[in-house]
Amino acid sequence: MAQNPISGLLTPFRSANLELANRVVMAPMTRYFSPGGIPGPDVASYYAKRAEAGVGLIVTEGAFIPHPAAGFAETIPVLFGEEAMAAWRKVTEAVHGHHGKIAAQLWHIGSQFLPGGSEGHEAEHVSASGLAGPGQELGKAMTLAEVDGMIDAYASAAVNSKDAGFDGIELHAAHGYLIDGFFWQGSNVRSDHYGGSLVARTRLGADIVRECRARCGSDFPIIMRFSQWKNADYNARLAETPQELDMFLAPLIDAGVDIFDCSTRRFWEPAFADGEMGLAGWAKKLSGKPTMTVGSVGLTTDLFGSLGEQGAQTSANIAQLMAMFERGDFDLVAIGRMLITHPDWIAKVSRGEHDSLAPFSKDELARLD
Numbered sequence: 001m002a003q004n005p006i007s008g009l010l011t012p013f014r015s016a017n018l019e020l021a022n023r024v025v026m027a028p029m030t031r032y033f034s035p036g037g038i039p040g041p042d043v044a045s046y047y048a049k050r051a052e053a054g055v056g057l058i059v060t061e062g063a064f065i066p067h068p069a070a071g072f073a074e075t076i077p078v079l080f081g082e083e084a085m086a087a088w089r090k091v092t093e094a095v096h097g098h099h100g101k102i103a104a105q106l107w108h109i110g111s112q113f114l115p116g117g118s119e120g121h122e123a124e125h126v127s128a129s130g131l132a133g134p135g136q137e138l139g140k141a142m143t144l145a146e147v148d149g150m151i152d153a154y155a156s157a158a159v160n161s162k163d164a165g166f167d168g169i170e171l172h173a174a175h176g177y178l179i180d181g182f183f184w185q186g187s188n189v190r191s192d193h194y195g196g197s198l199v200a201r202t203r204l205g206a207d208i209v210r211e212c213r214a215r216c217g218s219d220f221p222i223i224m225r226f227s228q229w230k231n232a233d234y235n236a237r238l239a240e241t242p243q244e245l246d247m248f249l250a251p252l253i254d255a256g257v258d259i260f261d262c263s264t265r266r267f268w269e270p271a272f273a274d275g276e277m278g279l280a281g282w283a284k285k286l287s288g289k290p291t292m293t294v295g296s297v298g299l300t301t302d303l304f305g306s307l308g309e310q311g312a313q314t315s316a317n318i319a320q321l322m323a324m325f326e327r328g329d330f331d332l333v334a335i336g337r338m339l340i341t342h343p344d345w346i347a348k349v350s351r352g353e354h355d356s357l358a359p360f361s362k363d364e365l366a367r368l369d
Contacts (some may be wrong), residue, residue, distance in 0.1 A: 003357075004350045005318060008149055008325055013056065015290050017221040017258050018168060020056035020101060020332075023325075027294050027336035028059045028105040028170065030076065032116065032259060033368065037064065037078035041088045044094040044367045051100025053344045058095060059170050059261075059334070060224070062107030065157040066177070067150060069126045070108040073117025079104060079157040083166050084208060093166035100107040103168040103223060104161040106154055110178030111138045117294060128188040128195065128204075133232035147194060147204065150178070151211050158212040158220075168221030171208060174263045176230035179205045183238055183248070184230060198239070198247055213256035213322045217295055223292075224252060225261035225275055228279065234265070242272060247288045253287055260287065261334065263297040268320055281329035294334035298345075298354060318354055340364050 006024075013020040026047075033043060049056050064070035066080035078084050088104070095102040106307035109118075111127035118125070125139025126146065132138045132187070142150065154171070161169050181187045182204040188195050194203050205224070212222055230236045239245035249260070262280035271279040280293035298318055321333065337360040338345050348357060 001101060005352060005354070006322060006346070006349055008322060010054075010282040010346070010350070013290075013331060015221075015258060015331075017175055017219050018101075021099070021113070022054065022056040022346075023332045024054070024056050025292060025294075025332050026055045026058040026062050026339050027334035028172070029336050029340065030061050031365065032073065032075040034077035035075055037074065037076065037081070038084050039077045039091055041090070043077070043087075044091045046296045046369060047091055047102060048094035048098055048100075049343045050339055051095045051098040051102070054346045055100060055339065056330070057167075058100060058102040060091075060102065061106050062105045063157075065106050065108055065153045066160075067108060067153040069121075069124050070153070071114055072119055072122075072124070073114055076117065076182050079106065079160050085160055088161075088164040088166075092167075096165070101167040103170050104157075104164075104166045105170045105172050105225070106157045106161070108154075108178035110176070110181040111344045112176050112181075113138065114180065124216075125176060129181075129190055131181075131187045131189065132176065133230065133236075136232060141190070144194075151204075151207050154208045155211040155215050158222075159215050162216050162220055167191045168223060168258075169212065169216075170223040170225055170261060171205070171212070173205050174225045174226050174227035174261075176232050176236075179208065180226065180230070183226070186230070186233065186236055186237060198244060199251060202251045206251040208292040209252060209255035209257055221258050222256055223259040223261050224257045225263050227263040228269070228271070229265060230262075242271075242282055242286065245271075245282055249283060253289060257289065257294060258331070259290045260284075261292040261294065262330075264293070267293045267295040267297060267316060277329060278324065281324070286330075287349065290331040292332035292334050293321075293324070293330040294336070297333060297335050298349070298357075299360060318349065333337055337364070340367060343369075352354045 064078045111132045280291040284291040
């Protein structure tokens with residue numbers, strides 16, 4: 001009998017605050033399927049189907065925190081209000097019914113333009129400095145009082161998530177969205193203590209983590225997604241060297257991050273010019289915390305490239321993924337597009353069928369199942 005090519009990913013994962021049946025994670029993917037911000041039975045079924053197929057941890061699509069400028073799309077779910085939270089309880093119950101675990105992704109878009117949800121709201125966007133990137137003005141910079149209110153909004157969403165039965169939260173601090181807009185010098189030109197040096201720019205993220213931790217308890221898992229690249233600049237970098245990455249991570253670790261979700265467009269690409277290790281590998285080495293890799297797992301094309309007419313073909317990079325996992329570069333692997341197209345991806349790849357899987361196309365984003 002042939003050896004399971006992803007057997008290592010099917011071993012249990014245990015960290016200080018989180019235990020999973022295996023190391024396969026469903027990556028967060030915006031789907032626009034929650035009218036009025038309320039996730040319906042189809043959303044519960046969608047996540048439950050992946051849990052039933054053996055995914056160890058599901059990270060939900062981004063859900064807006066209770067802030068008026070968190071996002072303006074009416075079909076993206078929210079993490080506040082009695083109706084929405086009652087609906088999320090049905091989602092978590094459905095996933096738990098298949099012995100899966102699920103974390104809520106807390107989202108504020110900041111100065112980023114969200115298709116289908118920013119048109120006509122440009123002036124309402126709030127962020128570190130009213131910039132989507134260098135010279136790209138959008139919305140307005142937050143006052144210190146507004147920053148305090150933002151920290152409270154994130155922490156309120158974290159408490160709501162815990163009350164709804166989620167097994168943890170993920171703070172979306174990547175791709176140029178609100179928290180990352182403070183991290184990146186291209187969008188943060190503040191002159192107060194939330195701007196300036198790389199360490200100073202981590203302060204909002206650290207303050208949010210600290211307040212979520214204070215309100216949710218020491219044993220509630222907090223994952224943070226971060227990235228070098230931004231929606232406004234694929235070549236942007238928070239850290240040019242491992243030393244700078246170490247400086248960036250340290251305040252977030254001190255604040256209470258449990259796991260780093262290291263978002264890259266292609267998981268196999270080196271994080272720095274020196275060496276071959278990716279972002280998740282460096283984050284794990286420097287932080288001592290578990291890390292998650294993500295980015296074109298099993299596919300030839302990154303997310304944005306796959307939205308064209310050609311879609312994304314399957315790739316033989318599973319062997320490379322496993323080689324990196326086995327040398328200890330990361331602990332968890334997040335898979336997005338392949339789990340939309342193939343909810344039973346784990347079983348199919350375990351049988352060695354990866355190369356025969358149907359490719360991903362943008363039409364798959366319209367799936368309700």
